[in-house]
Each structure stands twice: as C-alpha cells, then as structure tokens.
Amino acid sequence: MSNQGNPSEQTPQARIGTLWGGAFSRSTDDAVRRLNDSLRFDWRLYDEDITGSIAWAEALAGAGVLAESERAALADGLERVRAEFAAGTFAPAPGDEDIHTAVERRLGELVGDVAGKLHTGRSRNDQVATDVLLWLLRVRESVQAALLDLAGALVEQAESARGAVMPGYTHFQPAQPLAVPHWWLGHFWALVRDVERLDTLAAAWRDKCPLGSGALAGTPYPVDRARLAARLGFTRPTPNSLDAVADRDHVAECLFALALLGTHLSRLAEDLIVYANPALGFVRLDERYSTGSSLMPQKRNPDPLELARGKAGRLIGHLGGFLATLKGLPSGYNKDLQEDKEPLFDAVDTLLELLPPLAGLVRTLAIDPDRMRAALDEGMLATDLADYLVSKGVPFRRAHGLAGQVVRLAESKGAAPSALALDDYRAISEVFEADVLDVFDFDAAVRRRGAVTGGAGDVDDQLARAQAWLAAR
Ligand code: ARG
Numbered sequence: 479m480s481n482q483g484n485p486s487e488q489t490p491q492a493r494i495g496t497l498w499g500g501a502f503s504r505s506t507d508d509a510v511r512r513l514n515d516s517l518r519f520d521w522r523l524y525d526e527d528i529t530g531s532i533a534w535a536e537a538l539a540g541a542g543v544l545a546e547s548e549r550a551a552l553a554d555g556l557e558r559v560r561a562e563f564a565a566g567t568f569a570p571a572p573g574d575e576d577i578h579t580a581v582e583r584r585l586g587e588l589v590g591d592v593a594g595k596l597h598t599g600r601s602r603n604d605q606v607a608t609d610v611l612l613w614l615l616r617v618r619e620s621v622q623a624a625l626l627d628l629a630g631a632l633v634e635q636a637e638s639a640r641g642a643v644m645p646g647y648t649h650f651q652p653a654q655p656l657a658v659p660h661w662w663l664g665h666f667w668a669l670v671r672d673v674e675r676l677d678t679l680a681a682a683w684r685d686k687c688p689l690g691s692g693a694l695a696g697t698p699y700p701v702d703r704a705r706l707a708a709r710l711g712f713t714r715p716t717p718n719s720l721d722a723v724a725d726r727d728h729v730a731e732c733l734f735a736l737a738l739l740g741t742h743l744s745r746l747a748e749d750l751i752v753y754a755n756p757a758l759g760f761v762r763l764d765e766r767y768s769t770g771s772s773l774m775p776q777k778r779n780p781d782p783l784e785l786a787r788g789k790a791g792r793l794i795g796h797l798g799g800f801l802a803t804l805k806g807l808p809s810g811y812n813k814d815l816q817e818d819k820e821p822l823f824d825a826v827d828t829l830l831e832l833l834p835p836l837a838g839l840v841r842t843l844a845i846d847p848d849r850m851r852a853a854l855d856e857g858m859l860a861t862d863l864a865d866y867l868v869s870k871g872v873p874f875r876r877a878h879g880l881a882g883q884v885v886r887l888a889e890s891k892g893a894a895p896s897a898l899a900l901d902d903y904r905a906i907s908e909v910f911e912a913d914v915l916d917v918f919d920f921d922a923a924v925r926r927r928g929a930v931t932g933g934a935g936d937v938d939d940q941l942a943r944a945q946a947w948l949a950a951r
Contacts, residue, residue, distance in 0.1 A: 516576040524563040526612035533709045537701040555589035578602045601693035603723040603811040608689040618676045624833035629669045631840040636662035644850035655920045659937045668742040687712035691719035694810045723811045729818040733797040736825045740793035747786035759849040764842035796821035856894045
C-alpha cells in the first residue's frame with residue numbers, strides 16, 4: 479500500500495506488501511490468492527512462529543549476520559506482534575498470505591527496515607515445519623490432560639462398581655461373567671496407551687528441529703543449528719535439509735494417534751449406548767448428558783455418545799486424507815503440504831471439544847447393578863463347568879463336549895443347569911459329583927480368574943495399578 483507515488487516501485491510486492499513478487503509484473507489473481515492464502519487457519523501458529531523467529535534472529539546474530547542491536551530490535555518487535563495476536567488486536571492486511579508473511583509484514587511496520595533482515599538464510603519451508611512441530615509439542619499436552627480427566631472418570635466408576643457383576647460379551651453374545659470394574663478398566667487401559675503414545679511421539683518430534691534447512695538446500699550462514707535446536711526445546715537439528723522441509727511424519731503420526739484415540743472413544747460410546755438401551759438398562763445417563771426427542775416424550779437419547787462414535791469417522795478420515803495428500807509428492811516442499819494444517823487443527827479441536835463432555839457423562843452416569851446381575855444366565859458358566867471337569871482330570875477338549883451336553887440337556891428340560899439332578903449329570907459323565915453345583919456361582923466364577931492373567935478376579939489389584947498410574951501422571 480506504500481510507494482504509490484513511485485511507479486518504478488509499483489511491483490506487486492510494493493502494492494500488496496507480499497514477501498515476494500520482485501520478479502513479477504502482475505499481481506496474483508484474486509481467486510488464486512484466496513485459494514493460496516492460509517492465514518485464515520494458520521494464524522493459530524502465531525506463537526510458535528514468533529518464538530521460532532526470535533530464536534532465528536539469535537542464530538543469525540551468533541553467525542555474525544545481525545548486529546546485537548538488530549537482533550534486539552527484531553526480538554522486541556516480534557514480542558509486540560505476539561502481544562497483538564494474544565490481545566486479538568492483530569489486523570491482517572490484504573497481502574498477508576500466511577502467518578509467516580503476516581508476522582513479518584507487521585514487524586516491518588513496527589520496527590522498520592531491520593525487519594527485512596529476519597528472513598536471511600531462512601525459508602517459509604523450514605519455518606512452517608518448525609512451527610507445526612512446536613505447535614504439536616504444545617497441544618499434545620492439552621489432549622493428554624483431557625484424556626487423563628476421562629481416564630480418571632473411568633477409574634472412579636470402576637471404584638464404585640466394586641462387587642458388581644455383569645455379562646461379558648464376545649461377538650456381542652453373552653460369553654462369561656465379568657466384574658463391572660473390570661469392564662470399566664478395559665476402557666481405561668486403552669486410554670493409558672493413548673496418553674503414552676503421545677509421549678513416545680513427542681520424544682520423536684523433539685528429536686528433529688528443521689530450522690536452518692532453508693528452502694531445501696540448507697543455509698549458507700554459519701548458524702549454530704545445535705544451539706538453535708536446543709533453544710527451541712529440541713534435542714537436535716535434522717540431518718538432511720531436503721527431507722526436513724518435506725517431512726510431515728509428525729502430522730501423520732499425530733493424526734493416527736488421534737484417530738486411534740477416537741476409535742477407543744467410539745468403542746466406549748458404543749458400549750454405553752447399548753447398555754443405556756432400556757432393554758438392557760445397565761446404565762442410566764444423567765439428564766445433563768442426554769437429550770430428549772422433539773416428538774417422543776419418553777426418549778432419553780445418548781447424543782454425546784453418538785457424537786463420540788460419529789466423530790471417530792471424521793478423525794479416521796483426516797488420517798486417510800492426509801496420507802493420500804502425501805503420497806506421490808516429489809522431494810522437497812510442495813504446496814500440497816499446506817493441506818496438513820486443517821485436518822490437524824480439526825482433529826485436535828474435535829477431541830478437545832469431545833473429551834470434556836464425555837468425561838462428565840461417564841462421571842455422572844449411574845449403573846444399575848441389579849439389571850446387570852439379572853442379565854446373567856448360567857449358560858455363561860458353561861466354560862467353568864468344563865474347567866470343573868478339567869480339575870478332575872478330564873482333558874479340556876473332552877470336558878468342553880461334556881459341558882455342552884449339560885447345557886443342551888438343561889435347555890431341553892427348560893431348566894437352568896443348576897436345577898438338573900445329580901443323576902442327570904452322572905448320566906453324561908461319572909466324573910460329575912455333588913460339588914458340581916458350586917460351579918454355578920457368578921461371583922466365584924469372576925474371582926477364579928486372577929489378575930495375573932488379566933482376568934477379572936483380582937480387580938482390587940488392577941484398580942490399585944490404575945490409580946497408581948493416574949497419580950504418577
Ligand atoms: N503456508 C505455507 C504452508 O503452510 C508455508 C510455506 C510456504 N512456502 C512456500 N514456498 N510457498 O505450507
């Protein structure tokens with residue numbers, strides 16, 4: 479917008495204030511500009527962008543490219559730009575293509591010509607790669623904090639469900655009885671892996687500082703990249719500049735971690751949706767976490783759970799879509815890579831919006847231990863009946879068949895297996911004795927399966943481990 483009186487400087491750069499354009503004689507088509515511009519979503523990187531620029535100015539000063547007074551002026555100006563963003567007073571200008579150009583343009587307005595020295599030896603390619611890594615290292619902690627809250631809610635439910643027994647399912651058919659805390663904790667340990675996966679990924683992300691890679695071929699100035707990396711909280715600089723500007727593994731890895739986390743949430747949601755159905759009635763959602771129907775007055779809909787299940791599809795889509803963007807790119811930076819940000823931001827936003835209500839829903843729902851127990855039937859102890867025979871020396875494969883005969887006989891008589899006469903048992907196998915009736919105790923069946931094998935038996939021990947894990951975080 480400046481230099482209007484000097485036609486020799488009426489390049490597109492002068493007219494629209496972009497960072498490039500010196501070699502162009504016509505300015506970008508408006509529709510292309512709208513397509514190209516990313517400021518509307520990448521402004522969220524402002525903090526990381528400014529932190530990276532301040533560190534880069536230090537690196538340039540260390541390399542003798544900037545005088546100390548210039549470095550200080552740039553750092554001051556950058557902090558002022560940061561403050562404008564933080565206060566919400568930053569005013570974008572028409573030529574602000576992305577967060578990098580916007581910050582530099584504003585810096586120039588605040589500190590004058592010295593701003594033009596900041597980009598020495600740097601490219602937006604190494605800059606954006608660094609920004610996104612720093613952003614990931616920050617937001618993964620928010621996701622983990624939200625996850626820990628949900629994990630804590632699961633443990634609280636497990637704690638208060640001590641002593642309750644429910645049907646456990648495989649193929650969603652009644653399988654074996656489970657201690658209710660064991661079911662809750664089954665969801666908890668999946669979230670533990672999600673939290674720990676983000677730790678592991680963060681360690682890998684910290685291990686590759688791309689700044690100093692330039693556009694693709696490195697920087698000709700003798701910057702101390704190891705020091706620069708450390709200054710930004712990385713453990714070391716990347717070893718190959720061409721790879722460093724194209725590497726989006728961290729984006730794909732994060733999208734995978736979030737898609738898998740979403741899949742875990744979907745499974746929890748699906749369990750609760752089914753268990754909240756009045757036909758089972760195992761859980762009842764608090765009114766604050768369920769919704770009504772505009773037509774049917776009796777309805778209590780588990781909308782937050784359905785959204786949790788539904789959003790897993792969106793998270794998986796972001797991963798698949800981004801991998802498709804990456805495949806087929808030649809070496810180096812390609813503009814396609816700008817497509818990393820919207821799915822990444824959306825995946826993080828989606829989870830940060832979803833996890834808190836899900837934690838509240840879990841924390842406030844009421845289980846119905848009577849309905850859970852009423853849903854048990856002795857068929858779920860057929861395996862225990864086989865194990866009873868095993869304890870008397872019968873090989874398991876044969877015991878399985880004999881227990882099956884008992885189930886069949888009971889069904890044909892319309893009676894529970896525990897209601898059969900001892901003679902009925904002995905007609906099937908002489909190995910059966912009067913103590914066979916001890917098998918038909920759901921609580922004992924649950925206790926028999928010990929914690930060491932991951933079973934439900936020693937739920938107290940498992941709960942203690944879960945609480946210790948939470949306390950250590
Ligand atoms: N907005 C771009 C992105 O997010 C920044 C890098 C652009 N580099 C370039 N040479 N056009 O990928």
